[in-house]
Amino acid sequence: MPEENKPKWRKHARPIIGMAVISLLICGLFFPLLITGIAQATMPYQANGSRAYLPNGRLVGSYLIDNNFTEPVFFQARNQSLTASGVDPDITVPEAQAQVPRISNWTGISQTTLLNLINSNKEGTFWIFGSPYLDVLNLNLILIQQYPQIYQKYVANT
Amino acid sequence: MISPLEIAELVLLLAVVLLTAWLYAPFIVKVFKRTPSRVDKLLNPIENSIYKLLGIQVDRSMGWKEYFFSALLVNIAQMAIAFVILTEQGLLPLNPMHFHGMSWDLALNTVVSFATNTNLQHYAGEMTLSYFSQMTAIQFLQFTSAATGLCCGVAMVRGFILQSKGLGNFYVDFVRAITRIFIPICFVAAIILVALGVPQTLSGYITVQTVEGATQQVLVGPVASLVSIMQVGTNGGGYYGANSAYPLQNPSPITDLVQIFLMLLIPTALCFIFGDYIGKKKESLPIIVGAYALFAIDLGIAFIPNPVTVGPGLETRFGGFMSTFWTVVTTAVTTGSVNASLSGIHPLAILAAFMGMLIQSTPGGKGVGLMYLLMYIIITIFIVGLMSGRTPEYLGIKIVARDVKLVMVAFLIHPLIIIIPTVIAYASGAAAAIGMGPNSLGFTQILYEYTSSAANNGSDFLGTLGNTPFFNVSTAIVIFLGRYGPIMCLLALSGSMLGRKRATATESSLKTSSWTFSLVLVASILVLVVLTFFPFLALGPILAYFQGHLNFFSLGLWV
Numbered sequence: 001m002p003e004e005n006k007p008k009w010r011k012h013a014r015p016i017i018g019m020a021v022i023s024l025l026i027c028g029l030f031f032p033l034l035i036t037g038i039a040q041a042t043m044p045y046q047a048n049g050s051r052a053y054l055p056n057g058r059l060v061g062s063y064l065i066d067n068n069f070t071e072p073v074f075f076q077a078r079n080q081s082l083t084a085s086g087v088d089p090d091i092t093v094p095e096a097q098a099q100v101p102r103i104s105n106w107t108g109i110s111q112t113t114l115l116n117l118i119n120s121n122k123e124g125t126f127w128i129f130g131s132p133y134l135d136v137l138n139l140n141l142i143l144i145q146q147y148p149q150i151y152q153k154y155v156a157n158t
Numbered sequence: 159m160i161s162p163l164e165i166a167e168l169v170l171l172l173a174v175v176l177l178t179a180w181l182y183a184p185f186i187v188k189v190f191k192r193t194p195s196r197v198d199k200l201l202n203p204i205e206n207s208i209y210k211l212l213g214i215q216v217d218r219s220m221g222w223k224e225y226f227f228s229a230l231l232v233n234i235a236q237m238a239i240a241f242v243i244l245t246e247q248g249l250l251p252l253n254p255m256h257f258h259g260m261s262w263d264l265a266l267n268t269v270v271s272f273a274t275n276t277n278l279q280h281y282a283g284e285m286t287l288s289y290f291s292q293m294t295a296i297q298f299l300q301f302t303s304a305a306t307g308l309c310c311g312v313a314m315v316r317g318f319i320l321q322s323k324g325l326g327n328f329y330v331d332f333v334r335a336i337t338r339i340f341i342p343i344c345f346v347a348a349i350i351l352v353a354l355g356v357p358q359t360l361s362g363y364i365t366v367q368t369v370e371g372a373t374q375q376v377l378v379g380p381v382a383s384l385v386s387i388m389q390v391g392t393n394g395g396g397y398y399g400a401n402s403a404y405p406l407q408n409p410s411p412i413t414d415l416v417q418i419f420l421m422l423l424i425p426t427a428l429c430f431i432f433g434d435y436i437g438k439k440k441e442s443l444p445i446i447v448g449a450y451a452l453f454a455i456d457l458g459i460a461f462i463p464n465p466v467t468v469g470p471g472l473e474t475r476f477g478g479f480m481s482t483f484w485t486v487v488t489t490a491v492t493t494g495s496v497n498a499s500l501s502g503i504h505p506l507a508i509l510a511a512f513m514g515m516l517i518q519s520t521p522g523g524k525g526v527g528l529m530y531l532l533m534y535i536i537i538t539i540f541i542v543g544l545m546s547g548r549t550p551e552y553l554g555i556k557i558v559a560r561d562v563k564l565v566m567v568a569f570l571i572h573p574l575i576i577i578i579p580t581v582i583a584y585a586s587g588a589a590a591a592i593g594m595g596p597n598s599l600g601f602t603q604i605l606y607e608y609t610s611s612a613a614n615n616g617s618d619f620l621g622t623l624g625n626t627p628f629f630n631v632s633t634a635i636v637i638f639l640g641r642y643g644p645i646m647c648l649l650a651l652s653g654s655m656l657g658r659k660r661a662t663a664t665e666s667s668l669k670t671s672s673w674t675f676s677l678v679l680v681a682s683i684l685v686l687v688v689l690t691f692f693p694f695l696a697l698g699p700i701l702a703y704f705q706g707h708l709n710f711f712s713l714g715l716w717v
Contacts, residue, residue, distance in 0.1 A: 012228075012231070014212055014213055015212040015213060015214055015228075015232075015329055016228070016231045016232050016235050017235050018211065018212040019212060019232050019235075019329060019332065019333075020232055020235035020236045020238075020239055021239070022208055022211075022212070023232075023236065023298065023301065023302050023305075023332075023336065024236070024239060024294060024298050026301075026336060026337075026341070027297060027298045027300075027301035027302060027336065027340075027341075027387075028293050028294035028295075028297055028298030028301075029293065029294060031297070031301070031341060031344065031345075031383060031387075032293045032297055032380045032383040032384070034345075035345070035348045035349070035352070035358055035380070035382060035383040035386075036358050036359065036360055036380055036383070038349065039348075039349070039352040039358035039359075039382065040358070040359065043352050043353055046352050046353060046354070046355050046356070046357065047352055047357055047358045047359055047382075048357060048359050048361075048364075048378060049357045049359070049364060049376050049378040049406060050355055050357075050409070051364070051376075054369070058367070059364075059366050060366055060367065060368055060369045061366050061368055061369075061374055061376060062364075062376045062378075062406070064355060064405040064406050064409050065374070065376055065405060065406070067368045067369055067370075067374070068368055068370070068372055068374065069368075069369065069370060070370060071370060074369070074370075078468075078474065082470040082471070083403075083470075083471070083472070083473060083474075084400055084403035084471050084472060084473050084496075084497075084498045084499040084502065085398075085400040085403045085404045085405060085473060086400065087404070087405060088405065088473050088474055088475075089405055090473075090474035090475050091474055092467065092468055092474055095474075123410070124410060124411050124475055125411075126411075126412065128163060128166060128167055128170070129167055129411055129412075129415060130410075130411035130412075130475075130480075131467070131477055131479075133474045133475055137369075140369060141369075144369070154369050154370065154371075
């Protein structure tokens with residue numbers, strides 16, 4: 001039957017329901033799948049969560065998520081119940097420096113070496129923006145790589 | 159006070175936003191005026207096939223009622239689809255974590271919240287939603303709500319054009335807003351976010367053994383595509399419960415600045431389109447000055463206390479400065495994303511956040527911010543007219559009694575739907591039931607919940623604490639009225655301008671494109687909003703400040 005003779009609600013139902021469905025297909029499926037495809041093909045490291053590995057190749061987590069270090073031979077993150085995300089992977093420079101004597105005591109690595117490690121791994125600043133911080137997992141993985149003897153236990157327990 | 163370097167960072171970022179928005183604004187005008195463009199070759203065939211499939215007559219312009227009800231009904235149809243997806247996600251694909259369907263009241267709250275550009279979240283996405291739900295319920299509604307707001311804003315502008323026959327065709331505006339504005343910007347934004355470390359995958363959470371041997375899950379998913387539209391569309395609902403405080407959603411200060419830029423871009427561009435659209439470029443002046451002067455006042459209030467370096471509720475990579483800046487921006491454009499726990503934010507910064515949500519046009523949410531600015535302009539013209547004893551006119555259009563009534567209704571909806579439910583929440587014991595005490599900190603959090611809902615902002619203190627039938631249903635009602643009430647009144651106002659006589663400007667008529675008028679506008683917005691809400695703000699964040707609280711962690715709970 002011609003458009004004009006249809007009951008009013010049916011004339012309106014077609015664009016209303018149709019628009020809802022088409023917008024779902026474009027915005028809810030086409031767009032995120034397109035981005036997923038491109039991201040996986042061109043930037044797999046970031047797209048899969050910035051995964052972190054031990055020198056022996058074991059997957060241990062993500063550089064962006066706190067790795068829950070508790071032992072005194074490692075740098076440790078803030079008390080996570082005080083952070084917004086509960087998984088803050090970063091500490092400030094003074095927070096890192098404060099841990100140096102403890103780590104040095106337990107591992108025998110000199111304080112100067114540890115302070116240099118902190119200095120050369122600051123992140124988060126560019127040009128006039130941001131203030132420096134350190135990624136705890138990154139620091140500890142560097143320690144494990146540079147001192148395989150001291151950290152043997154953690155590499156071996158796979 | 160903040161350091162000169164931090165002031166330089168603020169000014170620089172805002173300058174980049176203003177410049178980009180100013181350059182982008184003419185493109186938005188072209189999209190909605192359907193001016194021929196280079197992208198036609200690619201997009202016309204797609205758009206035309208949609209119009210054909212749905213039987214849409216492209217050149218038929220609508221009156222305000224048809225425009226409004228088309229938008230409302232399409233939105234309701236979208237809510238219905240998303241509601242089914244959320245409650246039945248257990249039966250749907252892409253659910254590697256085997257999450258169950260949502261409860262009806264939480265799903266109702268969620269779809270109303272997302273379809274209206276609010277994005278209040280009483281759930282933590284990473285523990286509740288399948289990948290399919292994140293994409294086809296959450297991201298889907300984030301696109302469509304942003305597009306709906308933008309279309310309504312543009313439709314209102316069309317009422318002020320001399321030769322306009324109608325407010326435009328909603329379906330055509332809606333399609334073009336998605337295909338030509340949101341998808342392209344979000345495409346670029348999502349790719350940049352992935353490059354800077356935001357995940358985008360469908361392959362399930364990763365279970366790992368940490369270095370020390372404990373078991374941990376890395377919660378990845380299609381995050382970047384969601385974050386792009388949540389910021390560009392001033393939606394604000396995050397992939398994760400902790401929103402942009404979660405490192406996988408916002409890994410570094412660079413992504414933080416990118417996200418701030420994205421949320422400011424289109425609202426700022428919309429401030430520039432009004433004059434361009436009606437063919438009187440200078441008329442954009444009071445809009446952009448009004449929006450940014452009020453935004454600057456908000457920032458000023460927020461940065462009176464010296465922001466802490468790192469404190470409870472904040473993320474190390476952002477610190478107090480970037481967290482405070484974000485909080486002001488996200489409420490100024492009614493996005494509602496957060497990069498810190500609001501409990502860790504200073505009461506004065508929370509006061510600034512309230513100001514942004516109460517004014518709603520600094521520069522405000524997608525399209526709706528522009529509508530509110532036009533509303534304030536008409537109120538101001540009316541007040542100025544009363545004071546000088548002259549018939550109020552805007553762009554040569556006489557402002558009649560009905561216009562002022564509509565504008566007042568649009569304005570007064572807001573305080574009513576904030577204040578009444580706040581009182582009910584306390585009187586009924588619903589606030590006490592979730593531990594919110596009758597003190598400045600508890601009161602701030604409940605008032606914030608309804609302010610954020612009414613302003614379609616979506617940031618909140620409560621989070622999953624608000625997942626009770628009382629708060630789910632009451633905020634859903636507030637959100638719905640706060641969205642469609644003012645839009646309906648303002649489209650009715652604009653629709654009634656069509657075909658009205660225009661007087662030619664004379665020496666004695668009010669020059670709305672002047673700096674003087676812009677400043678009067680700023681003052682009148684401040685007076686209106688402050689007078690309406692001052693008693694409530696005084697009991698909340700202002701009292702908290704004078705009691706010496708530095709954040710909302712202590713004493714906020716009913717103990």
